[in-house]
Amino acid sequence: MMRKLSQLPAPPEKGLLGHVYYLKKENIHRQMMEWQRDYGSLYRLRAGLKKALVIADVDLIREILKARPHDFRRISNIEAVFEEAGMNGVFSSEGENWKFRRRIVESALQPGQLERFHPLMQNITTRFSERLDSLISVPEGIFLTDEFRRYTADITTMLAFGKDMNLTGSIDNPVSSALQSVFPVLHRRCRSPIPLWRLYRSPEDKAFDEGLGRIKNTLAALIDEQRRSITAGDVTTPENFLQAMVFQQMEHQRLTDRDIVANALTLLLAGEDTTANTLAWTMYLLSRHPQAELALIQEIDQHNDSAPLPWPLPSFPWMNAIIKESMRLKPVTPQIYLEPVRDTRIGDIEIHKGTPLFLALHAGTLDEAYFSDAQAFEPSRWIKREGASNALFPFGGGARMCPGRSLALTEIKMALHAIYSRFKVIPLQDPEMVQERYAFTMAPQNFRAAIIRR
Numbered sequence: 001m002m003r004k005l006s007q008l009p010a011p012p013e014k015g016l017l018g019h020v021y022y023l024k025k026e027n028i029h030r031q032m033m034e035w036q037r038d039y040g041s042l043y044r045l046r047a048g049l050k051k052a053l054v055i056a057d058v059d060l061i062r063e064i065l066k067a068r069p070h071d072f073r074r075i076s077n078i079e080a081v082f083e084e085a086g087m088n089g090v091f092s093s094e095g096e097n098w099k100f101r102r103r104i105v106e107s108a109l110q111p112g113q114l115e116r117f118h119p120l121m122q123n124i125t126t127r128f129s130e131r132l133d134s135l136i137s138v139p140e141g142i143f144l145t146d147e148f149r150r151y152t153a154d155i156t157t158m159l160a161f162g163k164d165m166n167l168t169g170s171i172d173n174p175v176s177s178a179l180q181s182v183f184p185v186l187h188r189r190c191r192s193p194i195p196l197w198r199l200y201r202s203p204e205d206k207a208f209d210e211g212l213g214r215i216k217n218t219l220a221a222l223i224d225e226q227r228r229s230i231t232a233g234d235v236t237t238p239e240n241f242l243q244a245m246v247f248q249q250m251e252h253q254r255l256t257d258r259d260i261v262a263n264a265l266t267l268l269l270a271g272e273d274t275t276a277n278t279l280a281w282t283m284y285l286l287s288r289h290p291q292a293e294l295a296l297i298q299e300i301d302q303h304n305d306s307a308p309l310p311w312p313l314p315s316f317p318w319m320n321a322i323i324k325e326s327m328r329l330k331p332v333t334p335q336i337y338l339e340p341v342r343d344t345r346i347g348d349i350e351i352h353k354g355t356p357l358f359l360a361l362h363a364g365t366l367d368e369a370y371f372s373d374a375q376a377f378e379p380s381r382w383i384k385r386e387g388a389s390n391a392l393f394p395f396g397g398g399a400r401m402c403p404g405r406s407l408a409l410t411e412i413k414m415a416l417h418a419i420y421s422r423f424k425v426i427p428l429q430d431p432e433m434v435q436e437r438y439a440f441t442m443a444p445q446n447f448r449a450a451i452i453r454r
């Protein structure tokens with residue numbers, strides 16, 4: 001017996017806009033877990049005039065992810081908001097535009113490219129290690145997330161743009177601080193039923209314009225630099241993502257300068273915070289679990305070298321298990337927003353084309369049906385093969401699955417090795433002080449730690 005969306009249960013609304021009050025909150029992912037407990041794995045929300053379906057059923061999530069791009073797309077707000085901001089790249093585009101951009105991104109992130117890039121990644125990791133040395137004497141501790149952002153932004157910009165920004169060695173981190181003003185605003189706009197920012201620019205919107213402007217100017221200068229090298233004949237085959245796009249532009253005129261900036265910005269946006277926050281959460285969890293930390297140190301010591309890891313990376317089963325467990329307990333992208341491209345059915349529910357679908361990618365993470373003692377940080381479940389990998393979607397799934405996952409895992413392993421081959425991390429606050437803050441990605445707010453030599 002089929003049901004209509006309006007027949008599904010819904011949490012109590014707040015105000016005229018339905019559930020918008022909750023959707024704007026930085027802990028909406030946690031709220032959704034509570035609603036899942038109270039209303040089941042399929043329930044309804046209202047954002048203004050639109051009714052949305054929340055899907056917290058692992059099997060349905062998997063089916064929907066796999067049915068892209070044919071049956072589902074990202075929610076159309078995303079393309080409109082990103083286009084307006086001049087950021088419509090592979091993440092937000094659809095159809096032929098997406099296919100074309102996805103091919104360029106995949107070739108920039110394929111294993112052969114990562115192998116060629118590895119020596120540069122080792123240099124950046126050495127610099128990261130030196131930076132850790134300089135942070136030992138900071139008595140009030142440091143915000144590790146900021147340090148990881150510099151590291152991941154350096155790697156992404158080097159791989160994608162062939163440019164060493166050296167944010168790790170700089171006092172100021174202009175790219176990252178600009179991105180920090182961009183993330184929350186994008187997140188808010190994508191979920192907002194009414195585009196208020198077009199009528200009135202709040203201080204947050206102004207900071208967004210200013211931050212974005214700064215990053216775009218930096219990127220435009222980089223594009224000019226690459227174009228000059230190509231025109232002068234210094235580069236004959238593309239060596240990085242930016243060059244690949246400039247070549248495309250010169251040969252096929254398929255990309256405008258605005259498109260190139262948008263694509264470049266997308267990679268930076270998608271690659272920086274996600275990886276930095278995953279690293280930060282991993283450190284947070286390790287710093288609270290001395291036994292797991294000790295076992296990691298022992299595993300790393302067997303490798304017997306504190307120099308940056310070579311390519312291919314040595315096998316570290318315990319480290320892999322730790323990363324997987326951290327991504328389970330603290331998934332940095334707990335949700336994605338899609339919509340069906342035609343009238344369809346999801347489970348036993350009839351859904352109209354364009355209905356917002358909130359996929360709770362984190363739905364299975366704490367579910368005892370998939371993980372025994374699900375709240376506990378227990379990396380050994382992955383060694384014993386007791387974890388249900390198919391209940392987790394840290395990188396999404398299907399044709400639009402994260403193309404940066406191998407790069408991200410390489411970065412995370414190299415950073416963990418750089419840290420634990422010489423240091424330990426001491427948290428400087430009670431665990432409950434560290435809050436989950438979800439604005440595009442989910443970050444550990446207030447996580448301050450001291451670095452000490454082992």
Ligand code: HEM
Pocket residue numbers: 065090091092102105156266267268270271272274275278332333336393394395396397398399400401402403404405407408409
């Ligand atoms: C631990 C780190 C990371 C996590 C957890 C993560 C997670 C995700 C997720 C959940 C999606 C949505 C997938 C979907 O719709 O099914 C995504 C998309 C994407 N990610 Fe990542 N990501 C990470 C790192 C990176 C890195 C390092 C890059 C590149 C430098 C990157 C580039 C992208 C791009 C371009 C997309 C859009 C793909 C498309 O729409 O076709 N990500 N990522």
